[in-house]
Amino acid sequence: MKENVASTIVFILLLFLNINLLNGQSPPGKPEIIKCRSPEKETFTCWWKPGAQGGLPTNYTLTYHKEGETVTHECPDYKTGGPNSCYFNKKHTSIWTIYIITVNATNQMGSSSSDPRYVDVTYIVEPDPPVNLTLELKQPEDRKPYLWMKWLPPTLVDVRSGWLTLQYEIRLKPEKSAEWEIHFAGQQTQFKILSLYPGQKYLVQVRCKPDHGFWSEWSPESSIQIANDFTMKDTTVWIFVAVLSAVFCLIMVWAVALKGYSMVSCILPPVPGPKIKGFDTHLLEKGKSEELLSALGCQDFPPTSDCEDLLVEFLEVDDSEDQQLMPAHSKEHLDQGLKPTHLDPDSDSGRGSCDSPSLLSEKCEEPQAKPSTFHTPEGIEKAKNPETNVTRTWDPTSLEGKIPYFHVDGSKSSTWPLPQPPSQHNPRSSYHNIADVGKLAMGTAGASATLLDKTDKHVLKSSKTIETGGEGKAAEQREVESFPSKTDQDTAWLLPQEKTPFISAKPLDYVEIHKVNKDGALSFLLKQKENSDQTEKPSAPEHTWSETWISILKIASMTH
Amino acid sequence: MDNKGSSLKGSLLLLLLLASNLLLCKSVASLPICPSGAVNCQVSLRDLFDRAVILSHYIHNLSSEMFNEFDKRYAQGRGFITKAINSCHTSSLSTPEDKEQAQQIHHEDLLNLVLRVLRSWNDPLYHLVAEVRGMQEAPEAILSKAIEIEEQNRRLLEGMEKIVGQVHPGIKENEVYSVWSGLPSLQMADEDSRLFAFYNLLHCLRRDSHKIDNYLKLLKCRMVYDSNC
Numbered sequence: 169m170k171e172n173v174a175s176t177i178v179f180i181l182l183l184f185l186n187i188n189l190l191n192g193q194s195p196p197g198k199p200e201i202i203k204c205r206s207p208e209k210e211t212f213t214c215w216w217k218p219g220a221q222g223g224l225p226t227n228y229t230l231t232y233h234k235e236g237e238t239v240t241h242e243c244p245d246y247k248t249g250g251p252n253s254c255y256f257n258k259k260h261t262s263i264w265t266i267y268i269i270t271v272n273a274t275n276q277m278g279s280s281s282s283d284p285r286y287v288d289v290t291y292i293v294e295p296d297p298p299v300n301l302t303l304e305l306k307q308p309e310d311r312k313p314y315l316w317m318k319w320l321p322p323t324l325v326d327v328r329s330g331w332l333t334l335q336y337e338i339r340l341k342p343e344k345s346a347e348w349e350i351h352f353a354g355q356q357t358q359f360k361i362l363s364l365y366p367g368q369k370y371l372v373q374v375r376c377k378p379d380h381g382f383w384s385e386w387s388p389e390s391s392i393q394i395a396n397d398f399t400m401k402d403t404t405v406w407i408f409v410a411v412l413s414a415v416f417c418l419i420m421v422w423a424v425a426l427k428g429y430s431m432v433s434c435i436l437p438p439v440p441g442p443k444i445k446g447f448d449t450h451l452l453e454k455g456k457s458e459e460l461l462s463a464l465g466c467q468d469f470p471p472t473s474d475c476e477d478l479l480v481e482f483l484e485v486d487d488s489e490d491q492q493l494m495p496a497h498s499k500e501h502l503d504q505g506l507k508p509t510h511l512d513p514d515s516d517s518g519r520g521s522c523d524s525p526s527l528l529s530e531k532c533e534e535p536q537a538k539p540s541t542f543h544t545p546e547g548i549e550k551a552k553n554p555e556t557n558v559t560r561t562w563d564p565t566s567l568e569g570k571i572p573y574f575h576v577d578g579s580k581s582s583t584w585p586l587p588q589p590p591s592q593h594n595p596r597s598s599y600h601n602i603a604d605v606g607k608l609a610m611g612t613a614g615a616s617a618t619l620l621d622k623t624d625k626h627v628l629k630s631s632k633t634i635e636t637g638g639e640g641k642a643a644e645q646r647e648v649e650s651f652p653s654k655t656d657q658d659t660a661w662l663l664p665q666e667k668t669p670f671i672s673a674k675p676l677d678y679v680e681i682h683k684v685n686k687d688g689a690l691s692f693l694l695k696q697k698e699n700s701d702q703t704e705k706p707s708a709p710e711h712t713w714s715e716t717w718i719s720i721l722k723i724a725s726m727t728h
Numbered sequence: 729m730d731n732k733g734s735s736l737k738g739s740l741l742l743l744l745l746l747a748s749n750l751l752l753c754k755s756v757a758s759l760p761i762c763p764s765g766a767v768n769c770q771v772s773l774r775d776l777f778d779r780a781v782i783l784s785h786y787i788h789n790l791s792s793e794m795f796n797e798f799d800k801r802y803a804q805g806r807g808f809i810t811k812a813i814n815s816c817h818t819s820s821l822s823t824p825e826d827k828e829q830a831q832q833i834h835h836e837d838l839l840n841l842v843l844r845v846l847r848s849w850n851d852p853l854y855h856l857v858a859e860v861r862g863m864q865e866a867p868e869a870i871l872s873k874a875i876e877i878e879e880q881n882r883r884l885l886e887g888m889e890k891i892v893g894q895v896h897p898g899i900k901e902n903e904v905y906s907v908w909s910g911l912p913s914l915q916m917a918d919e920d921s922r923l924f925a926f927y928n929l930l931h932c933l934r935r936d937s938h939k940i941d942n943y944l945k946l947l948k949c950r951m952v953y954d955s956n957c
Contacts, residue, residue: 210827236814262825264935266813286809290938330949330957331827331942379945380788380938 194222195278199271201285208324209293209332209378210258213249216271216282224275230254235266263289293381296322298336298357298374303392315340315361315392319374322384333379343369343391367396776891777948783884784944787877788937794873795930801867806920808927816932817908818848823939830946839892842943845936846885847905853878856929859914877933884940895951 197219206212218226230243243254254269267289271282300320307313317338325332336353342365353359353374364370370393373386799808821844824830830838857874860866913925949957 236819258826258828263827264823264825264939266809268813288935290935326827328949328957329827329831329955330945330947331830333945333957379785379941380792 193224193277194220196220196222196224196226196273196275196280198280199228199273199282201269201271201282204269204285204287204292205294206261206289206292207295207322208326209263209289209381210324210326211256211261212287212289212292213253213255214269214285214287215249215253218252219273219280222275222277224277226273226275228252229272229274230269231272232267232269234262234268261289265289291380293332293378295325295332295334295376295378295381295384297384297387298322298376299387301372301374301387301390303370303372303390305392305394312362313364315364315370315372315394316358317361317372317374317390318358319387320357321376325376325378334376335379336374336376337383338372338374339386340370340372343371348373364394366394369393770894771890773891773894774952776887776894777944777952780884780887780891781941781944781948783880783887784937784941787880787884788934788941790873790877790880791930791934791937794870794877795934797867797869798927798930802923803927806923808924809931811924812928812931815928816935817852817910818845818906818932818936820906821845821848824943830943835947835951836896838943838947839888839895842940842947843885843888843892844905845940846881846888847903848908849881849933849936850885850905852908852910852929852933853881855908855911855914856926856933859926877937 199216199219201214201216204212204214214230216228216230218228230246231240232243233240241260244257244260245255246253248255265288267287269285269287273280273282298319298321300318302318304316304318305313306316319336321327321334325334327334333355335355336357336359337350338353338359339348339350340361341348351359351361369391371389371391373389375384375386377383821841823841823845824833824838833841853874857871857878860871860874910925910929914922914929916922916925949955
């Protein structure tokens with residue numbers, strides 16, 4: 169029974185409690201004192217934070233007692249500091265004294281107290297921000313402008329008696345900048361800023377700190393617009409300079425446009441191209457060697473009688489025999505010539521490239537053009553110089569397909585260009601020249617290949633077809649036919665002298681070597697040297713082609 | 729012979745000058761303007777007060793830092809503050825407790841009060857340094873500050889005596905000060921008690937240095953700047 173009663177009571181109590189809890193009612197939670205501050209070291213305020221409400225209206229009280237006293241006081245002012253605060257006025261404030269403060273929360277259900285807080289006003293001083301911040305832009309005449317800012321200490325703080333000593337700090341920034349520029353101002357209530365950007369709007373703030381306390385909040389922003397005026401002078405100068413430069417540039421452009429080319433040529437004179445006196449590249453391009461050569465001062469090439477210097481080499485042949493070599497008119501020779509294909513450099517054989525007449529055509533077909541470094545101008549020049557190496561005499565241009573002596577034209581009837589008496593004689597050494605000539609021919613052939621125009625090629629081709637001697641004439645004829653008007657030019661090949669070379673058993677005979685055709689076929693003209701008397705016997709030419717060759721070969725063998 | 733004698737005299741003079749210069753230099757450090765013992769040296773009151781205020785401000789800063797360091801290092805969670813109520817040996821000196829009281833007191837009395845407080849701290853500071861040095865793991869920061877405070881306190885006392893000599897010449901006050909009897913507490917075996925003794929001493933030092941600083945600033949503004957700082 170007793171147990172039942174006890175349990176019942178407990179049950180009821182619990183029920184009661186539960187009902188209360190269900191309703192949300194409970195004693196108040198423990199409040200907490202957050203902060204106590206004094207703005208001037210003469211008064212102070214404390215704020216607290218309520219605990220859990222407990223669902224019932226709660227009454228808060230603040231009680232305190234001071235160091236050295238036993239009496240407990242209650243907060244004199246709950247209002248001035250706002251809700252949940254207690255304001256201690258001057259009368260109730262003692263410095264260098266510890267306050268022990270407690271907040272009590274009470275509601276219907278019960279009460280609770282906060283932990284006591286020990287407060288010494290000496291160390292909780294945090295003033296208000298300074299006031300009356302004024303900004304002024306000063307522009308002394310001979311100095312840079314600066315920003316002059318002034319402010320006043322917060323109203324409550326007593327600085328004049330020395331009760332509090334304040335130190336200040338200012339900060340400023342251009343309106344759009346993100347970072348503040350902070351300056352410590354000490355105990356003065358003014359400050360000068362010298363480094364300013366013109367045309368900007370500046371924001372300025374100031375705050376203060378007591379000698380042994382906390383920094384205040386920043387004052388509200390003051391702004392000032394920095395004018396551009398004092399840079400006007402610089403700007404004007406720059407604009408002036410810019411305009412002048414623009415005008416100058418325009419004038420220059422106009423002048424260049426007008427004068428244009430002449431100015432350019434004045435500044436950059438054209439570079440003259442390489443030029444040979446009397447040599448016109450245009451003619452060369454056109455392929456008119458005749459004109460070209462005439463421009464050089466040489467009437468025709470091979471050299472005619474006029475150009476005594478322009479000589480082909482003379483092959484001196486030591487001819488003991490009484491040979492009558494074929495005069496020039498055997499045109500057949502010309503084509504085939506001696507193909508100097510396998511000329512030995514040291515061969516004095518005079519065989520040239522071909523040893524036997526029968527082989528002549530075959531062998532002589534082989535060599536063909538071995539390109540050498542022959543240029544037109546060079547050849548011509550060398551040709552002018554009879555003393556030069558044989559190899560040089562031939563002008564590749566002359567080779568231009570026109571087998572020179574196919575000049576049908578009667579003016580120079582002798583197909584064999586008469587050799588000019590060479591200025592020098594090279595007895596016995598003659599065949600050496602042939603070899604060189606062969607080379608020359610080959611080289612020339614190659615070189616001339618580039619120079620030849622189509623017709624020339626055609627000619628050569630046809631010349632090649634000349635195989636055997638028998639065909640010679642026919643080929644020659646063909647060749648002759650294939651030569652159009654160019655033959656005139658080809659007279660260049662012809663030696664100036666038109667004397668039919670007639671070698672009559674003389675000790676030294678000259679072989680006049682011409683480059684006949686592209687193939688490098690040499691055509692010789694055996695000539696009698698010194699035959700200046702010129703026992704010209706035009707009648708000689710009745711020799712056959714083969715005879716001529718035989719005689720040549722004989723000569724060649726003899727010299728060996 | 730004459731030349732020798734004169735040269736000897738000259739060198740002696742030089743030596744004397746040199747020595748006196750050295751001595752003066754040394755003394756200059758402590759009293760740059762008036763050599764000790766000089767009676768007719770007149771430094772302006774303004775300069776005296778400026779220096780005094782600088783010293784007092786400096787001493788309080790040191791004391792505050794020293795207390796904070798000690799509190800952080802040794803006194804956390806021990807609830808020393810609850811016990812350090814009304815336990816300063818200088819509380820017997822009736823000092824003004826707020827601005828009004830301070831402004832009502834006569835400047836001479838205030839000056840004397842400052843002197844008394846300063847004198848009251850000579851002994852405790854001396855022992856504080858000795859005891860901190862003897863502590864286990866003597867904290868260097870606290871020790872160095874204690875040494876500095878002791879020295880500066882002595883200098884401030886000298887300066888204040890000069891000021892009083894100028895403001896109140898001729899009157900020699902009895903040297904009244906509060907006697908400190910906390911030495912045994914600093915030497916207690918119980919660590920907790922000993923630490924509390926230190927805590928209490930540092931707490932009182934912080935407070936009194938603040939008082940001195942405040943009073944001197946008030947006096948300076950009143951006497952030198954005519955209450956228009």
